[in-house]
Amino acid sequence: MEKTDVLVIGGGATGTGVLRDLALRGVDAILAEQQDLAYGTSSRFHGLLHSGARYAVNDPESARECRQENAILKRIARCCVDDTGGLFVLLPGDDPGYADDWFAACLRAGIAVQEIPAAEALSLEPNLNPALKRVFRVPDASIDGFALVWANVGSAAGHGARAYTYTRVDRIIVRDGTVSGALVTDLRTGEQRQIECRFIVNAAGAWAGQVARLAGCELKILASKGSLLVFNHRVTNRVVNRLRRPGDGDIIVPQDTVAILGTTSVPVDGPEHLGSSRAEVDQLLLLGRDLVPGLDERRVLRSFAGVRPLYQENGGEGQRPQDGRAVARQFALVDHERQGVRGLITVVGGKLTTFRLMAEQATNLVCVLLEHDAPCRTAVEVLLPEATAAQVRQLQRYFSPPVSQKMAERLGRADLDQLLGILSRNGWKRQFVCECEQVCLAELEWRATGSSWLRLGDLRCRTRLGMGTCQGTICAARAIGQLYQDGMLDLGRARRLLGEFLDERWKGNQEVLWGDQLRERLYARNVYLNLHNFQKEADDYGL
Amino acid sequence: MIMDYDVIVIGAGLSGLIAAARASAGGRSVLVLARGQGVLALTTGCIDILGCLPGSEGRCLTDVAGGLQRLAAIDPDHPYAKIGLDLVQESIEFWQQVMPAVGYPYCGSGAVNYLLPTALGTVRPTALAPATMAGxxxxxxxxxxxxxxxxxxxxxxxxxxxxxxxxxxxxxxxxxxxxxxxxxxxxxxxxxxxxxxxxxxxxxxxxxxxxxxxxxxxxxxxxxxxxxxxxxxxxxxxxxxxxxxxxxxPVFEIPAGQPTVTGLRLAQLLIKFLKQYGVGFRFNVSVLSAERRNGAWQVMLDLPGRAAVVTGGALVLATGGLIGRGLEADRTQIRECVAGLPVAGRDLPGQAREASGWGRDPFAMAGVVVDGRMRPVATDGDPEQYRRLFVAGSTLAGYDPAVGKDGLGVALATGYVAGNAAATEG
Missing domain, CATH: 3.40.50 (Rossmann fold)
Known part of the structure; x- marks a missing residue:
């Protein structure tokens, strides 16, 4: 039987943050995630690393937390942060009085806010509404949730922690009122096994209520769905916020080659089977064009939705709020001892920007209970050691300087070593499997051999393969073909993975089928169904 | 540039080229206008007449002749059913005469399908394959x-x-x-x-x-x-x-990548051949509109820095579907871009949908509805408005080549019928 001190449930930013924190403090820990890492909210958001300005008026405590964590992540997580800076834009018709209150609140929260002339803002971001009234700069940035979560786990693994994906927790074992372990199932093999542990940290986000129930504890989590749209280019180069009381469709975040517009806020029953409705898409476009005129005419690659898990202290008494924004975004740390289960802690709520702080406080509590005295180091230890100049020079033997630079920043020192090793053995693996996101065959090989994965989508999340303009039309066949050629798949699995991947990409653009995106979808069908006569179900072709 | 032709063809995909070939063979002066390279380079270059019947769940059809009979019976809106199978056969014979003259012969009788390998290790049914692929x-x-x-x-x-x-x-x-x-x-x-x-x-x-x-x-x-x-x-x-x-x-080719060499090769050889036979071509030109005025079609061109008009006695619209941009969809409607023809499935973009992408797709089926001679039907207003206008290829409603494996077959047959009508109908 496998033994550990702490079992962390949930492979999002919080869970992997806890895993890393525990590992850095020398506590033995295992993480179990029922899907792939970052399957939930950690990847289903706009990718905004908050400066705190958005919360300055309504939730000053959150604002201060964001301000501090923003600065820390820019220091330790350069591999996943694009320090774009952000703007708050006051539009005609929005309350000018709010702008003054907001400015004062930002100053109170210690946020580095600075007003700039409208003309300067328009020269920085020419797509913005030219009728804008006032513009403020804030230290917002863009963060890659996938990369962050993987970097957390990579760092934790370097200090002895283990992370199991596609491992579902079926039951939390409680003996004499104390947690002693969990029964888990490896969803790939169907095998059930027991993990013995002294503590369990429930960091399952939107699934936290379900996990608590595995130990017989009640935990009321409100689920608020947010829908987002992905545009096929960087509509703006900075994060753009609409300066008004936080509402729908008022944030644009540039993410690598694309930009994301969000969000809506709709109460839902749970975290599963989420999609954006056409009405939400239309509403977002309508609101988005206030910030960027003509935004509704631009190409939308896909829509997606995530769930904000909102914790309610009172156990969910009373009405469920119509707007999840009314619930504070601060996080909660729940020791379930008060419900009669010792050794189970839930950390829930909050937002991605503050994941490290949530993890720190959860880990502090675990360490107190474990009587383990070690300081938190996650705020000072760099998440992913950066590439060396020598590595970048080596990369330039295969790629142009800008491509090399970008790759080096994204991958970091350890992964780059692996990549360069593959390239030195097989120079031809410099070929791009995904041209949109510049993912080469060597990177695909390293991700496919160096990590545990089940779906082609898992490799997409590790590499950004298929996230760009073509949405997998070119790269899906290339990736499957190469993985097969390298002996990593059998024929049945190759076909299954390809069908599944196309399904997932196509599901995402189901509600944005017009203009160029409709053309792209029909073109993709032409490539796979027509040219390749690829059939998901009847793959014997009636022969 | 001559400004007056018997027949103007808009679009240089297979349906446009075949319409031009047929009208030219009928002794007419022909001008082909094209915005880009045409989508022929996005095909295998094989003439797929019919590869799968609707509802057959992907079974490859080998008996094309029998399949066409069945299709005409169960799917009256399919372009083949409108044209009639005799004309489909005539178009195949036309192809078999033209391609040896082009110097790029195709194999196959058209009555049965080859089962050819794809670059993904699957099999694809097709009736007429270039000699480089048929083996x-x-x-x-x-x-x-x-x-x-x-x-x-x-x-x-x-x-x-x-x-x-x-x-x-x-x-x-x-x-x-x-x-x-x-x-x-x-x-x-x-x-x-x-x-x-x-x-x-x-x-x-x-x-x-x-x-x-x-x-x-x-x-x-x-x-x-x-x-x-x-x-x-x-x-x-x-x-x-x-x-x-x-x-x-023996050697054979399998098309790979995008664009395909076999598609590109076919497009270039056909264009070269037609040019030798006097068909005029004008590439990289956008058509702004086409209107029937004073008994002729006036086609407005968007040339660098100016607009120009060419006139033709007959007009063949072979502008492509939603992929080729003969049809454009905004968030509420699909429209036909050149002559503003009515589109079956016009309101699809604004409607809820369930299509997974794998079956027959309503967007792919959308397009202009025509009669058996490729004349638009259900047009409102003055019938004179659309006189001597013929539509061919993916602009048409009623088929989904990704599922039916009938794309270039429909392009050939409808291009042939449209070209024939444009050359002969007075």
């Missing part, structure tokens, strides 16, 4: 070696060989396919798309290197060689014949 039928018993090169993109020989063996085994034929990966061709770029490789091989010395490498990979059991479609573009099947003769071994 690849997967039912052939010859020991088949699929060859690849490390520097070639979009080509995975092991996936193809294993995939075809799997299909052959299901049919009880036994696996007779194998694969080999050769080193990068010397002198070629480290990353080659199939089109780049085809251009590379148009150089005689490079072709020699290719032949030498292939010769080394031949074994006594090799009955034929499967290559990616990379054997040149401009010279038709000449490089293919050279490779086959020099190796003394």
């Amino acid at each position: 690849g039928d997967i039912r052939n018993e010859a020991g088949t070696l699929v060859v690849g090169w490390l520097n070639l993109l979009d080509w995975h020989p092991k996936l193809i060989a294993d995939g075809i063996n799997d299909l052959r085994n299901r049919r009880g034929l036994g696996g007779a396919w194998s694969s080999v990966m050769l080193d990068a061709l010397p002198g070629a770029a480290p990353e080659l798309t199939p089109v780049m490789m085809a251009r590379f091989l148009e150089n005689a010395q490079h072709l020699e290197l290719l032949i030498a490498g292939l010769r080394k990979s031949l074994t006594p059991g090799t009955g034929r060689l499967g290559l990616p479609a990379v054997l040149g573009i401009d010279e038709g099947a000449a490089l293919f014949r050279q490779v086959e003769t020099r190796l003394g071994c």
Whole structure:
């Protein structure tokens, strides 16, 4: 039987943050995630690393937390942060009085806010509404949730922690009122096994209520769905916020080659089977064009939705709020001892920007209970050691300087070593499997051999393969073909993975089928169904 | 530039080119206007007449003639059903006359399908295949070696060989396919798309290197060689014949990548042929509108810095569908871009939908509805407004080539009928 001190449930930013924190403090820990890492909210958001300005008026405590964590992540997580800076834009018709209150609140929260002339803002971001009234700069940035979560786990693994994906927790074992372990199932093999542990940290986000129930504890989590749209280019180069009381469709975040517009806020029953409705898409476009005129005419690659898990202290008494924004975004740390289960802690709520702080406080509590005295180091230890100049020079033997630079920043020192090793053995693996996101065959090989994965989508999340303009039309066949050629798949699995991947990409653009995106979808069908006569179900072709 | 023609064809995909060929053969002066290269380069270059019947869940059809009868009975909105099967047959005969003259012959009678391998290791039914591809039928018993090169993109020989063996085994034929990966061709770029490789091989010395490498990979059991479609573009099947003769071994091509060499080759050879026969071409030109005025069609062109008008007695719209931009969809409606013709499925973009992408797709089925002579029907207002206007190819409603495997077949038949009507109807 496998033994550990702490079992962390949930492979999002919080869970992997806890895993890393525990590992850095020398506590033995295992993480179990029922899907792939970052399957939930950690990847289903706009990718905004908050400066705190958005919360300055309504939730000053959150604002201060964001301000501090923003600065820390820019220091330790350069591999996943694009320090774009952000703007708050006051539009005609929005309350000018709010702008003054907001400015004062930002100053109170210690946020580095600075007003700039409208003309300067328009020269920085020419797509913005030219009728804008006032513009403020804030230290917002863009963060890659996938990369962050993987970097957390990579760092934790370097200090002895283990992370199991596609491992579902079926039951939390409680003996004499104390947690002693969990029964888990490896969803790939169907095998059930027991993990013995002294503590369990429930960091399952939107699934936290379900996990608590595995130990017989009640935990009321409100689920608020947010829908987002992905545009096929960087509509703006900075994060753009609409300066008004936080509402729908008022944030644009540039993410690598694309930009994301969000969000809506709709109460839902749970975290599963989420999609954006056409009405939400239309509403977002309508609101988005206030910030960027003509935004509704631009190409939308896909829509997606995530769930904000909102914790309610009172156990969910009373009405469920119509707007999840009314619930504070601060996080909660729940020791379930008060419900009669010792050794189970839930950390829930909050937002991605503050994941490290949530993890720190959860880990502090675990360490107190474990009587383990070690300081938190996650705020000072760099998440992913950066590439060396020598590595970048080596990369330039295969790629142009800008491509090399970008790759080096994204991958970091350890992964780059692996990549360069593959390239030195097989120079031809410099070929791009995904041209949109510049993912080469060597990177695909390293991700496919160096990590545990089940779906082609898992490799997409590790590499950004298929996230760009073509949405997998070119790269899906290339990736499957190469993985097969390298002996990593059998024929049945190759076909299954390809069908599944196309399904997932196509599901995402189901509600944005017009203009160029409709053309792209029909073109993709032409490539796979027509040219390749690829059939998901009847793959014997009636022969 | 002459400004007055008997027939103006808008679009240089297969339906436009065939309409131009037919009208020109009927003795008319013809001008083809095209915005880009046409979407022919996005096809296999095979004339798929009918590969799958609706509701057959992907079963490959081998009996095309029987399949057409069945299709006409169950799917009266399909363009073939409107034209009538006799004219479909006539269009096939026209193709079989034209292509030898083009110098790029196609194989097949049109009555049965080949089952040809794809670059993904699946099989694809098609009725008329270029000579460079027709030798690849997967039912052939010859020991088949699929060859690849490390520097070639979009080509995975092991996936193809294993995939075809799997299909052959299901049919009880036994696996007779194998694969080999050769080193990068010397002198070629480290990353080659199939089109780049085809251009590379148009150089005689490079072709020699290719032949030498292939010769080394031949074994006594090799009955034929499967290559990616990379054997040149401009010279038709000449490089293919050279490779086959020099190796003394049958060879066939499998289209790979986007655009495909076989699609590009067909487009370029047809255009060159039609130009020799006096068909006028004007590329890289956008058509702003087309209107019937004073008994003729006036087509407004968007030329750099100015607008121009060409006139024609008849107009063939072969502008493509939603992929080729003959149809455009905004968030609420699909419209036909040149003449503003009514579109069946007009309101689809604003409607809720459930299509998974795998079955018949309502967007692919949308388009202009015509009668058996390719004249738009259900037009409102003055019938004179659309006189001597004919529509062909993917602009038409009623078929989904991704599912039916009937794309270039419909393009051929409807292009032929439209060209014929444009040349003859007074």
